[in-house]
Amino acid sequence: MGLSKEAGSSSHVLQVPSLPREDTPLLKSKPLSSNWKTFANIFLAMVGAGVLGLPYTFMRTGWITGCLMLFCVAGLTYYCMMLLVRTRRKMESANGFVKVASFGDLGYAVCGPAGRFAVDVMIVLSQAGFCVSYLIFVSTTLSYLFNSSPANPNPKFLGFTFSSLYIWACFPFQLGLNSIPTLTHLAPISIFADVVDLGAMGVVMVEDLMIFSKERPVLNAFGSFSVYLYGLGVVIYSFEAIGMILPIEVEMKEKHKFGKILGLAMAFFALMFGVFGLLGYFALGKTPRT
DSSP, X not given: OOSOSSOSSOOSOOOOOOOOOTTOOSOOOOOOBOHHHHHHHHHHHHOSGGGGGHHHHHHHHOHHHHHHHHHHHHXXXXXXXXXXXXXXXXXXXXXXXXXXXXXXXXXXXXXXXXXXXXXXXXXXXXXXXXXXXXHHHHHHHHHHHHTOOSSOSSOEETTEEHHHHHHHHHHHHHHHHHTOOOHHHHHHHHHHHHHHHHHHHHHHHHHHHHHHHHHOOOOOSOOXXXXXXXXXXXXXXXXXXXXXXXXXXXXXXXXXXXXXHHHHHHHHHHHHHHHHHHHHHHHHTTOOOO
C-alpha cells in the first residue's frame, strides 16, 4: 500500500488508504537507513563540484563577506529542507495519504496533477544539470591526469577527445548505480565516497596551509557589491542536496531524529566549506581560478 515501493522524484498514483484484504501481508517492509547511513547519504548528496569554486568566490567577494554568505545560506537551506519535511508529514497526517515519499507526491498532494507535473519537470532539469556538470568534471580531470601534456594539452584518439571518451566510459557505471533500488543499499558506496572526499579535501587544505605559511599573499576582507550575487549563486550551488532530502528522510529508520542529523550535517558542511574556501584563497591570493 502506498505511493510506490521506492523513494524517488515521483511516484505513480497517490492513493488513499483502503481496507486490508484477506490476502494482505501482515509484514511488508524494506530495509531502512540507520543514523550513520543517513548522514553518509546526506554527505554524498551535499558535497559536490560547487565547493571547488569557493576559493575563487572568496577572492571576488572578500573572505569575510564570503563566510557570512556561506553560513547564512547554510541556515536558510536547513530551514527550507525541514520545511519540506514538515509539509510532507503534515500532508500524510492531516489528509490521510498513505505515503508522500517524493517531491512529485508532495506537489500532487498540494496542487493536484498540475503540481506533480511542474515539480517533476523541475526536478528532472536540476538533476540532469548536476549529472552533466559532474560528467564534464570527471572526464576533464581524467583527461588531464592521464592524457594531457605541455606539448599536446588536448590530444585526440580516432578523432575524439579523451574527455568525450571518458564520458562514454562513465555510462556503464552510472547505469549500474542507478539500478540500485534504495538509498539504504547505496549507503556503503556513499560512505566510501565520503571517505575519499574527506581525504582529498584534507590533502588540499594541508597543501594550502603550507603555501600560505611561505608566501602570505595580500587578502581582501570585503569585495565590491557588484559581485555579491555571483558569490551568492556559487554558495547556493555548493549546498545541492535539497533535491534528495525527501527520499533520504523517507528511508531513515528513526525519522524523529532526522532534524538533528540534518542540522549536525549542515553545521559540519558549512564549517568544512568555509575552511576549504578560506585556505584556498589564503594560499593562492588573487590567482585561484573557477
